[in-house]
Amino acid sequence: LALKQELSRGSFPKGFVFGTASSSYQYEGAVEEDGRGKTIWDKFAHSFGMHYINWQLNANFRRNKKYNVEPSLSFTLRFAGKVIDFSNADVAVDHYHMFHVIFIFFKESKKKFSFIEKHEIQWLYFQGKWKKFLKFILNLQQNCIRYVLHGFADGGGEVNQAGIDHYNKVINALLAKGIQPYVTLYHWDLPQTLEDRYNGWLDRQIIEDFANYAETCFKEFGDRVKHWITFNEPHSFAIQGYDVGLHAPGRCSTLLHLLCTAGNSASEPYIVAHNVLLSHATVSDIYRRKYQRTQQGSIGIAFNVMWFEPMTESSEDKDATQRAQDFQFGWFMDPLFFGDYPTSMRTRVGERLPKFSEAEGALVKGSLDFVGVNHYTTYYAKHNSTNLARALLNDALADTGAITLPFKGWKAIGDKAFSIWLYIVPQGIRSLMNYIKDKYGNPLVIITENGMDDFNNPFISTEHALKDKKRIKYHSDYLSKLADSIREDGCNVQGYFVWSLLDNWEWTSGHTSRFGLYFVDYKDRLKRYPKSSAIWFKNLLRTG
Numbered sequence: 001l002a003l004k005q006e007l008s009r010g011s012f013p014k015g016f017v018f019g020t021a022s023s024s025y026q027y028e029g030a031v032e033e034d035g036r037g038k039t040i041w042d043k044f045a046h047s048f049g050m051h052y053i054n055w056q057l058n059a060n061f062r063r064n065k066k067y068n069v070e071p072s073l074s075f076t077l078r079f080a081g082k083v084i085d086f087s088n089a090d091v092a093v094d095h096y097h098m099f100h101v102i103f104i105f106f107k108e109s110k111k112k113f114s115f116i117e118k119h120e121i122q123w124l125y126f127q128g129k130w131k132k133f134l135k136f137i138l139n140l141q142q143n144c145i146r147y148v149l150h151g152f153a154d155g156g157g158e159v160n161q162a163g164i165d166h167y168n169k170v171i172n173a174l175l176a177k178g179i180q181p182y183v184t185l186y187h188w189d190l191p192q193t194l195e196d197r198y199n200g201w202l203d204r205q206i207i208e209d210f211a212n213y214a215e216t217c218f219k220e221f222g223d224r225v226k227h228w229i230t231f232n233e234p235h236s237f238a239i240q241g242y243d244v245g246l247h248a249p250g251r252c253s254t255l256l257h258l259l260c261t262a263g264n265s266a267s268e269p270y271i272v273a274h275n276v277l278l279s280h281a282t283v284s285d286i287y288r289r290k291y292q293r294t295q296q297g298s299i300g301i302a303f304n305v306m307w308f309e310p311m312t313e314s315s316e317d318k319d320a321t322q323r324a325q326d327f328q329f330g331w332f333m334d335p336l337f338f339g340d341y342p343t344s345m346r347t348r349v350g351e352r353l354p355k356f357s358e359a360e361g362a363l364v365k366g367s368l369d370f371v372g373v374n375h376y377t378t379y380y381a382k383h384n385s386t387n388l389a390r391a392l393l394n395d396a397l398a399d400t401g402a403i404t405l406p407f408k409g410w411k412a413i414g415d416k417a418f419s420i421w422l423y424i425v426p427q428g429i430r431s432l433m434n435y436i437k438d439k440y441g442n443p444l445v446i447i448t449e450n451g452m453d454d455f456n457n458p459f460i461s462t463e464h465a466l467k468d469k470k471r472i473k474y475h476s477d478y479l480s481k482l483a484d485s486i487r488e489d490g491c492n493v494q495g496y497f498v499w500s501l502l503d504n505w506e507w508t509s510g511h512t513s514r515f516g517l518y519f520v521d522y523k524d525r526l527k528r529y530p531k532s533s534a535i536w537f538k539n540l541l542r543t544g
C-alpha cells in the first residue's frame with residue numbers, strides 16, 4: 001500500500017511519456033464521409049443474417065499435399081452475427097467528428113473547473129462550437145497520444161485529400177496543445193478492395209501497396225509526427241483473422257469453427273505474418289533512407305504480448321512456456337532482432353513456415369527504433385502432446401504444442417476484467433519487461449496499450465458506471481510493477497499508454513465492453529464523462 005501511494009510521475013525516469021491509445025476503426029465512424037473506402041472490418045461487422053455451409057473439401061486436400069498436414073474433411077458454417085451485440089462501427093464513438101475530445105484532460109490551471117463546467121465545455125466542442133471551446137481548452141496533462149490513421153489507400157495510388165486534410169487538422173491541433181502524436185499506420189482496417197483483388201495480407205503485392213501508403217504518410221505528416229508505429233498486433237490479426245476466424249477477414253479451415261469462411265489455418269497465419277514483417281521492414285527502410293535524417297523521428301511496431309508462467313515446475317511445462325512465448329512474441333521479435341524465426345517454430349512448423357532470403361533477413365533484422373508492447377494479461381502454459389489439439393484447436397495455435405490457460409486447477413491466475421481473456425496479474429508486466437531486456441538486449445520499449453474493461457451493463461446508472469475503482473487499481477498496480485522494472489531491474493521502458501481514452505467499439509464484443517477512462521453514453525448522443533480513473537490518472541500525472 002505504501003508503495004502504491006508513492007506512485008507518481010516522479011516514479012518514472014525523465015522523458016518518460018504518458019498517453020492514451022485509440023484506433024481509427026474503433027473510434028471514428030463516419031464511414032461514408034470524405035471518400036473513405038470500405039474496409040475488411042466494415043464487411044465483417046456487417047456480415048450477419050447469413051447461414052450457409054461452405055464446404056472446403058478440395059481446399060483441404062490441396063493443402064495436404066503442399067503443406068504436409070494430415071488429411072481432414074472440414075466445412076464451415078457461418079451463423080448470424082460476427083459481433084456479439086450485432087453492432088458495427090459505422091458510427092463507433094463518432095470520433096471523426098470529434099477528435100478534439102482528446103483534450104478532455106484539463107491542465108492544472110489557475111482556474112479550477114467544476115465537473116459540470118468541464119462537461120459543458122466538452123459538450124460545446126462536441127457540438128462543433130470550436131471557437132468558444134478553444135477559449136476554455138487547456139492542455140492535457142498527458143504529453144502524448146496514440147492515434148491511428150485510417151488512410152491506407154486502396155492500392156490505386158490515389159491519395160484522398162479530404163483524409164489528409166482531416167489528419168492534418170488532428171495533428172496540428174494536438175501539437176498546438178503540446179501533445180505528441182504517436183501514429184499507428186495499420187490497426188486492422190485493410191481496404192476491402194485489396195482483400196478482393198489479391199487476398200490482402202496473403203499476397204506479397206501488399207508489401208508495395210503498404211509501403212506506398214506509409215510513404216505518403218511520411219511525406220504528408222512526417223514533418224510533425226515523430227513517432228511511427230507500422231503495425232498494431234500482427235499476431236492478433238494473423239491468428240484471429242486467419243486461424244480462429246473471429247476477426248476480419250474471418251478465414252480458417254478447421255472443423256468445429258463455425259464462424260469462418262474459406263481459408264487454410266495451417267499456413268495462412270504464417271504467410272500473413274511474413275508479409276507483415278516484410279512490409280514493416282520495407283517501410284522502415286524507406287523511412288530511414290529518405291526521411292529520418294530530415295524528419296528526426298523514430299519508427300517501431302506494436303505487439304500483443306501476454307506473459308506466460310509455467311503451469312508446473314516440470315521441464316516439459318517450462319519448455320512449453322518458452323514455446324508459447326516463441327509462437328506469440330518471438331515469431332516477430334526474433335526476425336527483428338536476430339534475422340530469423342525462433343528455432344522452435346522452424347522445427348514444429350517446418351515447410352509451412354516461410355523463409356527469408358538472405359537479403360530479406362538482413363532487411364528485417366534491426367528494422368526498428370523501439371518495441372511497442374500491448375500488455376494486458378498473464379496465463380499459465382502447459383505442455384500438450386495430444387493430437388486432440390489439432391482437432392479442437394486451430395492449426396497454427398496447435399503448432400505450439402502448448403496449452404495456455406488462466407487457471408491452475410480451479411484457481412484463476414488473477415482477478416478478471418469483463419473480457420473473457422483478460423485476467424489481472426500486475427506482476428506479469430515486470431516479468432515481461434525483464435524477459436525482453438534479457439533476451440533482446442534491453443531495447444527501447446514503449447507500453448503502447450495497457451488497460452481493462454467493464455461490462456456495459458444497461459441496468460446500472462451512469463453515475464454508478466463512472467465509479468471504476470477496479471480500473472484505478474489495475475493501472476496503479478501495473479504502473480507500480482512497471483516502475484519497479486525500470487528502477488530496480490534497469491529495463492529500458494520509456495512510455496506508457498492506457499487503452500483507452502474513451503469507451504469505444506470493441507471488435508467482436510461490439511459495445512458490450514467499456515475500456516475507456518472516459519465513459520461514452522451510447523443512449524444520449526455519445527456524451528462523454530470522466531470515470532474516476534480519468535481523474536485518478538490526471539492527478540497521477542500532476543504529481544511528482
Ligand code: GBH
Nearest residue numbers: 023232233236304374420421449499506515
Ligand atoms: C488490443 O488487443 C487491441 O489492440 C485493441 O484494438 C483492443 O481494443 C484492445 O486490445 C482491447 O481488447 O478471445 O481468448 O481468443 C489486445 C490483445 C489479443 C486480446 C487476442 C484478445 C484474443 C484472446 N488481444 N486476444 S481469445
